[in-house]
Amino acid sequence: MKVLIIEDELHNAKRLKGILEDIDPEIEVIAMLEGVTESISWFKNQHHPDLIFTDVRLTDGLCFDIFSEVAFKCPVIFTSAFDEYALRAFQVNSIDYLLKPIKKEDLIKSLHKFKTTVHPPYLGQVMDDIAAILKQQQKNYRARFLIPTRDSFYTVMIKEVAYFYTEHRITWAVMANNRHHTIPFTMEELEEQLDPDVFFRVSRQYLINNFSITRINNYFNGKLQLMLNPETPEKIVMSRDRSKIFKQWLDR
Structure with missing residues (x-):
């Protein structure tokens, strides 16, 4: 069975690939793609797989943007970190989903469902229904954090955060005034909660607000180096x- 994985976090894609191959050595992961643009290009030049695993929200858009450009009939299993309201839409429409972090036992059930379903549901209508829910959710991005202290609480406003970064498994919010706050969320969780038109995950360690960018320098081999205000603890160099x-994100 030939499988395609669409996931913008390479460590998540590699983990899913490893679990699939452990479950069934006959599964062949033919490609691991990162975003909408790359996936559209791939589909136009390659034979379609037997099954697709795709994250719902990718760096350069929603996975539905791929399906609107490429016509295919192979089944899709979505991977997602969305809340229960959105997940119910997947269940009602009989398209399977895997909630991140993906568990082996859940993946086994999804593969069994794929192998035993005679007539997969009409993907087009399913995508329209789920896309409508996701677009509605996107209007309600997190606006603030309520942070507890020893004997009180204080708020951190999202619009004042220059960037988030992780260090030793701790997530920090760096404000425009250079104050630092610890935030009780992983970078993956923050990506789901913040407006993707404002925040961009430039690396595994950094999620930046567009207002914090002061300079973009060309680096070696098509890479970019970012300068932010406030300055970052380490140099930010993005992969090619x-x-x-x-x-593309900056130019839309």
Whole structure:
């Protein structure tokens, strides 16, 4: 069975690939793609797989943007970190989903469902229904954090955050005034909660607000180096592929 994985976090894609191959050695992961643009190009030049695993929200758009450009009939299993309201839409429409972080036992059930379903549901209508829910959710991005202290609480406003970064498994919010706050969320969780038109994940360690960018320098081999205000603890250099997506994000 030939499988395609569409996932913009390489460590998540590799983990899914490893679990699939452990479950069934006959599964062949033919490609791991990162975004909408790359996937559209791939589909136009390759034979379609037997099954697709795709994250719902990719760096350069929603996975539905791929399906609107490419006509195919192979089944899709979505991977997602959305809340229960959105997940119910997947269940009602009989398209399977895997909630991140993906568990082996859930993946086994999804593969069994794929192998035993005689007539997969009409993907077009399913995507329209789910896309409508996701677009509605996108209007309600997080606006603030409520942070507890020893004997009180205080708020951190999202619009004042210059960037988030991780260090030793701790997530920090760096404000425009250079104050630092610890945030009780992973970078993956923050990506789901923040407006993708404002925040961009430039690397595994950094999620930046567009207002924080002061300079973009060309680096070696098509890479980009970012200068932010406030300054970052370490130099930010994006990979070549990430740099392409970043430039598309800035130019839309």
